[in-house]
Amino acid sequence: MKTGKSWGPLHPATETIERLAKTSLPRERQLDLYHYMRLTRMVEGRLGNLYRQGKVVGGLYSSLGQEATAVGSAYALEPQDVMGPLIRNLGSMLVRGVQPREVMMQYMAKSDSPTGGKDGNTHFGDLKRGLVAPISMLGALIPVMAGVALAGKMQGKNLVALTYIGDGGTSTGDFHEGLNLAAVLGVPFVLIAENNGWAYSTPTSRQMRIRNIATRAAAYGIPGETVDGNDVLAVYEVTKKAVERARAGGGPTLIESKTFRMKGHAEHDDAGYVPQEQFEEWRRKDPIERFERHLLANGLATEEDLKAIVAKIDAQLNQEVDLALASPMPPAERAFEGVYA
């Protein structure tokens, strides 16, 4: 019997490349990408503070190191498009117009949070902003978002539905059922598979025997792309292409974004099972620092420009934290409301 290498962490085989993907995005829009990646990291930084102060009542999840995938993909969508983010897609939600205070209030279970304290973290949606709330059962959003795409097609709305899945989530039945259904129906749908190396403590090599998740696209007869998930421009460009193809009637695309989860599954998890050299390797590929070097090297921004962006976000987040903290806890009777529409 032919056997593979011994089980062990299979980390994405991208090389550290300083040169980012070619883009047609003008300077202002590239700075916009920078803003959203920085905003994501800084919101999560503030959430970490609130967590350590005991103000977050549940778990706290981080997308540290994965900001380029979230931001670059969401940035490729049009206003009429609909997105189903997962727990490491805070950046996608911020691009869609979610305010930092909304996420902070969710984590702190406040009365004025988007779910009024009924659910936490990024588990909220708002179809007016094209956002569908995820559930914790991974893969479930894939059929749901295929259905969103189907409805959009039936209603002639010219929309594209996009959602995410992790390397671990590709092992679910819904990944197969949903992607296959989307492919068979030919609906305008894009699935971003974030291969971040680890599903909680389980390495990707324990989820699958293939090196590239994108090869699974062949099984559904749809295009599959593998992209450097720490290059925001590459993620943007490949998503844009898939979104345009979907909008033009070309059906779904599976995009694998190779990236890395720089923290544990959640804040409580010190990720001691991840070899240090993996963290060190991926720290060198940090998506925000890489993008900064790109912006500076190509004369798109100065050190001062970038500092100004950070300072502006910092000031904004001071206000956002205050607003979030000021919200009361929900009234007890709300627990019984809203079971039925």
Place this chain on the structure above:
Amino acid sequence: MATVTYLEAIRQALWDEMEQDPQVFMLGQDIGTYGGAFRVTAGFLEHFGPGRIIDTPISESAMIGAAAGAAMMGMRPVVEMQFIDFISCAFNQIINFAAPNHYRWGQPVPIVVRGPSGGNVHGSAYHSQNPESYFQHTPGLKIVAPGTVADAYGLLRAAIRDPNPVLYFEHKYLYRRLKDELPAGDDRDGLVTIGQARLARAGRDLSVITYGAMLQVALEAAGRLEAEGIDLEVLDLRTIKPLDQEAILATARKTSRVIVLTEEQTTGSVAGEVAARISQDAFEWLDGPVHRLCCPDTPVPYSPTLEEAYLPNVDKLVARVRELASY
């Protein structure tokens, strides 16, 4: 008035809703060219086209997940389970996505999942189930189970118009056996309010609370017991979730003796929930224990002799009524 079968009433309800509301569409296996395993959607593909009558792969979870996604976008999907037994393959989409969605973030999910349930047709373990009790536990769902032609029609139209996820359990034994009149053409309205039970037979001595195919068993038993001087009251629940608490307590308080007759395995059944409510809120009115007359806690067996032993029937109900009447 035209006489139609229970199955024709279901077909007519689907047809009328699709004619009336362009947002209504169907997802299912073999519902298009083939017209459905039981021919419920025969002729639909020709009339409504492949854009609204959508044949899917064998992917119950994706079918119901996709329906939920489309419903959030303003569509009114109706998903056919070829047999309702297969709804278990989509359990997660129903109980974790569709059902709590409105509570969690305020977004309604108006889907209908319908399909043939029940036994007595020798379908064995996977084509005979009554899985309603798995779902009665889940907040946010509505569950209906028509036992008459009029309800088959009216509950389905109401289910499609309801803003919540509704599970519509039709009974395959009744499909072509039950016939009744349905208002014809434009006079047809027939909407049945979800959540309201119906007093199928008024009586003095003992109440049978039931739904689905067991309604006919209860009515037949009532006819037989009349000759013995026992006057049965029969309450047809029609809606399993939310239960019509008032109607349940009213009949219990009226006759003081109650049998809950359902075609489910006994433990953890809808019948158990009904019995518990009566015990808690009508205890002082009772003259005897509340009985559950359901199926034994076994899978549904195949052989006719075994299935007969498994299912409640008129003889078993009559015997149980005599037992409780003399308590």
